[in-house]
Amino acid sequence: MSRVVKVLKLRDEANNRQARGRRALVAGGAGFLGSHLCERLLADGYDVVAIDNFHTGKRYNLQAMLGGPAFRCIEHDIVDALPEDIPVDEIYNLACPASPPHYQADPIHTFKTSVHGSLNLLELARRHNARIFQASTSEIYGDPLVHPQPESYLGNVNTHGPRSCYDEGKRSAETLFFDYSRTFGLDVRVARIFNTYGRRMQPDDGRVVSNFIVQALRGEDLTVYGSGMQTRSFCYVDDLIEGFIRLMRAPTPPAHPVNLGNPAEFTVMDLARQVVEYTNSRSRIVHRPLPIDDPRQRRPDISFARQYLGWEPTISLSHGLARTVAYFDALLYGTRAIKEAAVS
Numbered sequence: 001m002s003r004v005v006k007v008l009k010l011r012d013e014a015n016n017r018q019a020r021g022r023r024a025l026v027a028g029g030a031g032f033l034g035s036h037l038c039e040r041l042l043a044d045g046y047d048v049v050a051i052d053n054f055h056t057g058k059r060y061n062l063q064a065m066l067g068g069p070a071f072r073c074i075e076h077d078i079v080d081a082l083p084e085d086i087p088v089d090e091i092y093n094l095a096c097p098a099s100p101p102h103y104q105a106d107p108i109h110t111f112k113t114s115v116h117g118s119l120n121l122l123e124l125a126r127r128h129n130a131r132i133f134q135a136s137t138s139e140i141y142g143d144p145l146v147h148p149q150p151e152s153y154l155g156n157v158n159t160h161g162p163r164s165c166y167d168e169g170k171r172s173a174e175t176l177f178f179d180y181s182r183t184f185g186l187d188v189r190v191a192r193i194f195n196t197y198g199r200r201m202q203p204d205d206g207r208v209v210s211n212f213i214v215q216a217l218r219g220e221d222l223t224v225y226g227s228g229m230q231t232r233s234f235c236y237v238d239d240l241i242e243g244f245i246r247l248m249r250a251p252t253p254p255a256h257p258v259n260l261g262n263p264a265e266f267t268v269m270d271l272a273r274q275v276v277e278y279t280n281s282r283s284r285i286v287h288r289p290l291p292i293d294d295p296r297q298r299r300p301d302i303s304f305a306r307q308y309l310g311w312e313p314t315i316s317l318s319h320g321l322a323r324t325v326a327y328f329d330a331l332l333y334g335t336r337a338i339k340e341a342a343v344s
Contacts, residue, residue, distance in 0.1 A: 028095035030057030053077040078117035091132040101206035107165035114169030131187040138194040139167045148299040161293045194261025198237030199327040216281035226290035228269035231297045235262040236320035239313040246309040261300035262313040
């Protein structure tokens with residue numbers, strides 16, 4: 001074992017001991033990422049409060065946790081004033097629709113969630129002197145002119161397009177978090193999340209991985225927008241949650257957002273072909289016009305996360321797709337063997 005790995009392992013063990021008995025609030029706790037995060041925090045010994053308005057989050061994502069003595073769920077929209085009786089040591093803000101069909105369905109509320117919701121959570125953090133985490137996004141970079149995208153890149157974003165409610169809302173939230181840090185000394189951690197996939201994605205969420213898998217399992221045409229030569233990076237959910245934990249437990253807060261994603265880059269056509277292969281589908285691949293402001297390339301530079309957090313993804317796209325296909329097969333068709341594979 002190298003000295004660096006040994007130091008990181010000892011640091012992680014110390015952080016895990018410190019986590020015992022702490023209280024965490026997860027806004028958006030019933031969502032795809034939020035529910036996985038709640039499970040991880042409970043496993044690490046936290047008392048966890050999940051807040052969700054259930055517009056896109058699902059109660060069944062929390063089913064295994066409900067009734068446990070360390071878990072509590074509150075149905076609430078963070079745009080509205082938060083309950084004051086929530087003693088908390090750490091706050092994770094994941095409360096915003098992340099797929100284009102969902103965040104474009106009510107763009108004004110999407111923007112309010114990022115701005116008003118962030119303000120409410122930041123004020124809660126101030127009252128309790130709590131550490132607070134913001135789930136930001138690679139959409140900050142827009143259709144990037146720099147590749148791969150480092151945290152220092154300021155982006156190429158349309159401020160008035162159909163995706164702007166999400167892109168600009170997240171940019172505004174980052175501003176609020178770092179202004180609270182400078183003004184009040186609040187301990188803030190901001191992660192810029194790149195494409196993530198895995199168990200508990202919704203069949204209708206409009207993201208490329210879930211779209212392709214569901215279409216392939218149903219024997220429908222796989223819909224590729226544009227030529228399919230646009231590139232993406234795909235991070236499996238377990239890897240991303242580990243990144244959240246390492247960022248939140250780092251001894252000092254980074255002075256800037258941190259990219260979290262898988263730097264392996266694939267074209268959309270690469271992904272489509274792999275999904276057809278993993279599902280043994282006879283689906284055809286068809287092309288449709290490219291949506292407005294769809295980025296041509298997206299790949300994170302994770303140099304900072306590697307050096308500062310000792311983090312990088314470990315689950316390959318092939319391995320992650322196998323798990324995710326199994327999950328969707330169980331969700332759509334309820335096969336017992338597939339269900340067992342989906343939770344492995």
